[in-house]
Amino acid sequence: MKITDFALNNPVLEKIEEQSASLRMECTTGSMWGAGNSCENLLLHVGLSTELSASVDVTIMPGHNGEQAGLVFYQDDDNYIKFVREYAHDKHFLVFAREVEGQPEALEFIDYVDAQVHLEMQLHENAVTISWPGNSKSFNECSVAGAQYQVGLFVHGNNPGNYATFSGFKVSAS
Secondary structure (H helix, E strand, C coil): CCHHHEEEECCCHHHEEECCCEEEEECECCCCCCCCCCCCCEEEECCCECCEEEEEEEECCCCCCCCEEEEEEEEECCEEEEEEEEEECCEEEEEEEEEECCEEEEEEEEECCCCEEEEEEEEECCEEEEEECCEEEEECCCCCCCCCEEEEEEEECCCCCCEEEEEEEEEEEC
16 A cells, blocks of 8 residues: 555645554644544545445554544545544444434444454445445435545544554455
8 A cells, every 4th residue: 555546635745654564653643523624634546436336454442532534435524424443432332323414423332343354345325334244234315316436545543653554455345
């Protein structure tokens, strides 16, 4: 993976490290949650589509509430769908959530304690299917009809010194 594979939103390049087959990003300040976006280093894969499939291996052991790393189908700062490894409510989870017109909504909390996880998301006809090791779940009418999304990677939660590593990133669009 190379940083040049992505467009950067709110870049802080000194907090991203290219490794041989991965990207390592520091858990920076800011958040995507709620209206606006103060998340640093939101990496967006070039190209928009209404039909998407993406997967990535994420390694992080979050320790602060709201600290997270993962995949996002991104329309703009106030409209996105995300599937992340997160620490929330003093527990470790995989979280599937969306935000529409600046109104965030957590749709699924999945207990998950391992530092490494393979995350997958597919968007087809406004339905999203999420997959993680040995499991999958679909959500109907999850996206805005006809909306075009970019696939992105991000980490945030204001825990300097903690890092997420992303590898095996794959995306397809139609």
